Amino acid sequence: MSNNLSDEAIYKKILKSIVERQLPPGARLPEDKLSEAFGKSRTSIRKVLQRLALERIVTIAPNKGAQVNRPTEKEAKEVLDSRIMLEPILIPDILKVWSTSHSNHFRKMVAAEKKAEQEEDQSALIQLTAQFHYELAQLSGNSVMAEFIEQLCYRSSLIIAVFGSRHSVSCDCGDHDAFIDILDKGDHDTAQKWMKHHLVHIKSSLKLATSDDHKINFKHLFSTMDEK
Amino acid sequence: MSNNLSDEAIYKKILKSIVERQLPPGARLPEDKLSEAFGKSRTSIRKVLQRLALERIVTIAPNKGAQVNRPTEKEAKEVLDSRIMLEPILIPDILKVWSTSHSNHFRKMVAAEKKAEQEEDQSALIQLTAQFHYELAQLSGNSVMAEFIEQLCYRSSLIIAVFGSRHSVSCDCGDHDAFIDILDKGDHDTAQKWMKHHLVHIKSSLKLATSDDHKINFKHLFSTMDEK
């Protein structure tokens, strides 16, 4: 493998592999192996892993090293709730700069999403779906907010990997086209409502335990198990 | 100095010094000196500095090392705009859990703010003002949002250090008392409006250059300078 990668390049490669689930939640990330794989010393790798840990993509346990973060239900709920709060607010600022060239750009992205869906290229689909959301956020002109949302999108990818049903991803993209239509019309209110519904839909597609599930009924569980 | 500090403890000490302006924007943070001061190797110090850099408290220029971030006007505007967008949204969730004990806790904090103001303890005042905002955010129950706001509060401290007028901080705290009254009444709408106004007021107290200032009129500048 190419031997002359910057820390930033290594960061992006690892992040991509995680977001696209080549490295699934729970996967261990030993410094040695990564060091060897990228042809750089452990020092550089540690730096990258620590960054990923601060971004909550990876967890580092003392003396046990890094592994891909396996989000809890609490985290899943909080991240999705955050997106539901934030992404709609940015729409007025997005519409202020929205132009035909933006419209074309995002339509191309949706086309790529559909292609990935048809070809069952899960990796590309996940990547493109997240990209749609954070590139949109960038249009708001507030890079502080945009970066925060970008981070939430990456975290969402992990959340869907853990709690998503089989349709959590693909359901998602079919709608993006309709959303661009709304933006083209310049309809603030409808666009905000659409975005909120879109994200609520993603959240509700997650298999989050209801409060009842916390008290597992062992009697019921084991009385029915010997039937199969 | 005590020799057995964890990385987290070092992080907090440096952050505190920056937020309270013992280390002002632009101050250099040489690894050697910090290493010596904390009695730990450069490795630990670097880790802490890199974390602070990701949080935008510090900037690291390649081969030049770390210095306390000196926010640009763009950054100042974006951080304050973000707070104006976010902090009011959390108020409904805060009110859901708001209780007498919370009320008492925050009133104590305001009392401490007033005391710091009287005693002209600038450091304590800055710290308490930020704390008021992010402890409030924590009450929302969404720790993802709360952490983000905490970070924005720390960054705001740097922004006020650079662009603040002399009253940017003290003006700020006189009002916090009135805000608790509103929360006690449980008035969603007024509380949200108050918070928005409060933050807009802080933003407008900053000495941000207007667009005209970008083209400096040197002729005018130097023709009037010899008068004094």
Place this chain on the structure above:
DNA sequence: ACTATTAAAATTGTATACAATGTTTTGTAG
């Protein structure tokens, strides 16, 4: 065959060494 204990291997935590780069000082010429 199974568990507990111990030894071996692998992995992370921390310090340090040295190279690469940047900054300051010193010295010299004009």
Place this chain on the structure above:
DNA sequence: CTACAAAACATTGTATACAATTTTAATAGT
């Protein structure tokens, strides 16, 4: 005295060494 050049110094970048810890494997006893 100033401007420029060169050397001395200081600082960061990266790799590596070794200690501390965890994980895995092997062994012994029931």
